[in-house]
Amino acid sequence: MTDLEELLRHLGQPGVPLELAALAGCLAVAFAICWLIGRRHAPDSVWFGRAIVDGLLFPLLALLFTYSATHALAASHPVLLLKVAVPVLISLAGIRFLARVFTVVFPRSGLARLVERLFSWMAWIAAVLWIVGLLPAVMDQMDEIHFTLGRSKVSLLGIVEGALWSGVVLVVALWISAALERKVLRDAVQDLSLRKVAASAIRAVLLLVGLLFALSAVGVDLTALSVLGGAFGVGLGFGLQKLAANYISGFVILFERSLRIGDTVRVDNFEGIVVDIKSRYTLIRSLGGLESIVPNEKLITERIENLSLADPRILLTTDVTVGYDSDVELVQRVLVEAAGGAERVIADPAPTARLARLGPDGLEFKLLFWIADPQGGQLNVRSDVNLRTLQGLRAAGIEIPFPQRVVHLRQSILPADPASLPG
16 A cells, blocks of 8 residues: 555555644745755855755755654654655755755756756656655566677666766756856856856866766766767867867966956957857957957967056057148147047056157147057047147148158250251
8 A cells, every 4th residue: 555545545544634733844944944044045056046945955854854854753652644745855965965956056047947847857756656656667677678788788777877877966066056057156256257167167077977986876887988088079170179279378367467358458369358268169249330250369479469468558559740830839838738638548657748750741740549448449549639730730730841842853955946846
């Protein structure tokens, strides 16, 4: 007779209200402990969730208290209701664990939500089979179904158990990597790019180690994977050479910090801000809204201008030509005041004006000024400085000459006697 049949048969027994009260007490105590501990919890906490009861800690504590109450009450009378509650709480704990970890690691992944729903259905079906007493029979039937893989035979039960344990190990690895990223890397590594690559590397290593442990736990011979690893290495060396170079270059860029998210760079005359650094490529967005996807290998092997690597300040120049009869000191003062009045021009280093050369059309000055925010663009600040320069020169009465050219006309000398000209 199953637990459910015994429960239905003994519903009128005096011990059922006691079990009901014990179960309600276990749930209340579990909720009280979770509420006291997690009142100031983060909304993405795996232990507490968003509303205390949708985290992992509540079903675990409820399961612990219910299991203890089952053994405590079993000495005095038969326990039926609490035995039915145990598989329900086990399924709820597994579902909450998977759901909370996936919410933290993959907050906007549709595939993660699909896996969560599939696991929820499987967990509740397993709980129902356990309660009605059909789970051992179903497991025996699954154990009798065998598949031949090479020289070995694998049962359907072994495949399901292997998939289950592999999933548990991988979810635990994802949970540990997410916890390390939030608790350790966020405080220890200030650079966003370096923190991102460290989190990706930790997650990849933990997933690999977890997968190997899971395969070993279900009886898979790991020595057979060495052949696959060798074949993969050969294929990587020949067919995937460019792809591997881009991936390796991505890690080199992030570790050397030659490019960082937020830097202003110029690649093949395309200037923009580094928006994201992926494993294979880097995404650069210009001020005009255009986005360029640059393979990481190109950023390693070719010359790249990083305008904000060591110092975000960059030097800009503009050329001005005035007449030869202009006062040089007055011109310099007007140019410096025009640059200093621009909004984005910084005061240190201060703008300067130099007499660059004595040109054919006039005195050629070069105005030098610095900006600290190259990501804001250069043409707009140059335009502002040029407008202020033009206004200042006109107000001071300084001439901006037109291009001047001297044309010499050579007049041919004719002979005095016209008769001497050729026929």
